[in-house]
Amino acid sequence: MRIGILGSGQMADALGTQWRRAGHEVRTGGRSGGLREAAEFGTDAVLLALPYAAVAEVVGGLGEALRARALIDCTNPVGAGFRLLTAGGPAGAERIAAAAPDAHVVKAFNLCHVDVWRLTPPVFDGRPLAVPLCGDDPAALDVVRQLVRDLGCEPLNAGGLDRAGLVEATAALLIGLWVGEGADAQAIAPPLAHAAGY
Numbered sequence: 496m497r498i499g500i501l502g503s504g505q506m507a508d509a510l511g512t513q514w515r516r517a518g519h520e521v522r523t524g525g526r527s528g529g530l531r532e533a534a535e536f537g538t539d540a541v542l543l544a545l546p547y548a549a550v551a552e553v554v555g556g557l558g559e560a561l562r563a564r565a566l567i568d569c570t571n572p573v574g575a576g577f578r579l580l581t582a583g584g585p586a587g588a589e590r591i592a593a594a595a596p597d598a599h600v601v602k603a604f605n606l607c608h609v610d611v612w613r614l615t616p617p618v619f620d621g622r623p624l625a626v627p628l629c630g631d632d633p634a635a636l637d638v639v640r641q642l643v644r645d646l647g648c649e650p651l652n653a654g655g656l657d658r659a660g661l662v663e664a665t666a667a668l669l670i671g672l673w674v675g676e677g678a679d680a681q682a683i684a685p686p687l688a689h690a691a692g693y
């Protein structure tokens with residue numbers, strides 16, 4: 496695949512390195528230049544590896560360059576005190592979709608720290624990391640499922656883009672538990688056999 500990455504920070508490096516290793520062509524653009532070139536290059540997928548506060552404006556400015564792209568949103572609209580910055584309004588991913596109406600936004604890769612995305616592979620106690628995806632376009636979801644598998648992870652269908660706010664809120668909850676409380680947040684969910692009662 497041809498993948499464009501907007502942003503040249505930690506998430507850009509972690510996921511870009513994984514996808515290059517899997518054989519994809521990856522072009523990265525940063526604030527100092529190359530954002531449009533990366534978007535145009537990424538005919539299969541474009542990763543938004545930018546701060547939430549900047550992403551809608553950057554995406555809006557790219558217009559046609561994002562047409563028909565699977566636009567992967569890993570941003571976390573989480574502020575001080577692990578507060579969800581979008582509370583009471585559309586999800587971050589929905590705001591991005593409004594700013595890039597010709598692209599196909601898929602929420603993914605936002606739930607784990609960048610160091611997890613660097614693991615080869617992210618497998619814990621023999622279980623591959625599961626990555627929830629939210630999106631409305633079947634072809635774009637297929638692309639992102641493959642990019643998840645390329646890391647050694649398992650994609651999970653988490654519903655349409657109207658469910659992305661739940662994944663973003665989950666990130667706020669988990670980060671608060673991990674960082675704020677030092678808690679083993681993975682332990683909040685029971686195994687599947689017990690999840691829906693006996």
Ligand SMILES: NC(=O)c1ccc[n+]([C@@H]2O[C@H](COP(=O)([O-])OP(=O)(O)OC[C@H]3O[C@@H](n4cnc5c(N)ncnc54)[C@H](OP(=O)(O)O)[C@@H]3O)[C@@H](O)[C@H]2O)c1
Binds near residue numbers: 505572
């Ligand atoms: N780090 C994590 O563990 C993690 C995990 C999951 C999701 N995320 C999400 O992933 C996204 C990227 O995080 P990151 O850790 O990769 O951040 P980062 O290392 O700080 O990189 C952010 C990138 O965005 C660029 N940027 C900042 N403001 C910009 C603007 N106004 N216009 C254009 N580019 C701008 C930065 O450019 P400069 O270098 O010039 O400032 C940098 O290239 C965030 O939304 C974050 O919530 C992060």
